[in-house]
Amino acid sequence: MEQLGVEPAEEAGGDEEEDAVQAMERVEAGETGGSPGVHGQVVPEGSSSSRVIVHVDLDCFYAQVEMISNPELKGKPLGVQQKYLVVTCNYEARKLGVKKLMNVRDAKEKCPQLVLVNGEDLTRYREMSYKVTELLEEFSPVVERLGFDENFVDLTEMVEKRLQQLQSDELSALTVSGHVYNNQCIGYKTAKRLEALGISSVLDLQTFSPKILEKELGISVAQRIQKLSFGEDNSPVTPSGPPQSFSEEDSFKKCSSEVEAKSKIEELLASLLNRVCQDGRKPHTIRLIIRRYSSENHCSRESRQCPIPSHVIQKLGTGNCDVMTPMVDILMKLFRNMVNVKMPFHLTLLSVCLCNLKALNTAKKGTIDYYLTPSLSTTSRSGKRSFKMKDTHMEDF
C-alpha cells in the first residue's frame, strides 16, 4: 500500500487529466453556520460552512498495481492492455510518447520497447482500490469513490476538532494555501450542446444567461454546471459504502451464434458468482447487456433484466448446489428476448450484471413481505407487479 503513488499536485502542463491532485474544497455556496447545509448535510453550530475535502487521485493506477505485483517492471516503459488498447501506462512510457487509450499498434510504433501486460481482469485492481478506500475511511467514514482510482474524503470534522485543540498563538502561525481546480469539458454530450450555444470556455459559461441555459439544458443541469463554472460545488461527499452492483463484461469482434453467446455468458457469470459469494450479500436482480455491431451509434447498448427467483437466491451462498444452470437459463431467456436468434446477428459485447443487493433476510418473519415476493415476469413493463408465494416458505404453513 505505501508504495502506491498519488499524482503530483504541481503538474503544470500536459493533457487535461494531468491537473490531477487536488487537495481542494468543494466550495460551499451561500449558507452560513447554524442552519442545515444544502443536501441535508448539517453544518455544526457556530462554525463556518466551508468544508475541507481531500481529493485523492491515484496515478496511472493499473500500471502501479502491475509494478507492485511484478517489481521487475519498475523502470521499464509499461502499458496495460485491454483488447487492442493501451488503457493506461506508467511515466516511463508517457515520456516516450505513449498516451492513455492509445491503440496498441500506435503505442508500439511510438515506443518499440514498451512492455505490455494484460489488464482485462480487474480483480487485483478492484481489490487494491478498495484497500485504498478502506485506508482513507480510517480518517473519516465519509469517503466517496469515483471509479477505481479516485476518492473524495470529507475531513471537515477532523479539521475542526484539531483547530479547537490549538492554542491561539499556534493558530495565528498557521498558513493555508490552496486552489480551486479549473474544470474543463463537463461531459461529452453536454459539451456538444454547449458548443452549439457558443459556449466553449469556462468564462463563456460564467457569463451566459442562466434563463436561456435552463431552457436548453433543463434547470437541474443548467444551475449545476453554471455554479461549477465559478468553482462552486455544493454537492455533499456521499459515502460510497459497498458496491451496488457487480458486473463483468467482455467485448469482441464478433459473436453471431447462440452457443457462442452462451459460453461467454457462462464465463462472465462464473466470475460474478465468485465475487458475489465473497461479498456476502445477495443480488435480487440479474441483467444482461449487449452491444450490437453498427458503424455509427457505437456506444449504445441494450439490456433486459428480471428478478432472480428466490429459490435461486437461497442457493447462492451454499457452494454445493448448482446455481449456474438456473441462472444461465434465465440469462438465455433474456438473451432471446433481445436477440432474434432465428435471424442473423452480430454482437460486439456481452455483459452480465448482478444488482439490487440485499443483506440476507430483508423481510421480517411474520410480515406480509416475508411470505410474498415479486414474481419473475420479464415481459411486464407496466408498473403493476404480480406476486407469488415463496416456495421455501410453503412449509411454514
Added chain:
DNA sequence: TGGGGTTAT
C-alpha cells in the same frame, strides 16, 4: 476505445 461504476429519467 476497455471494463468497469453511479444517478436520473
Added chain:
DNA sequence: ATAACCC
C-alpha cells in the same frame, strides 16, 4: 430500459 455521467 435507457441515457447520461464518471474513471
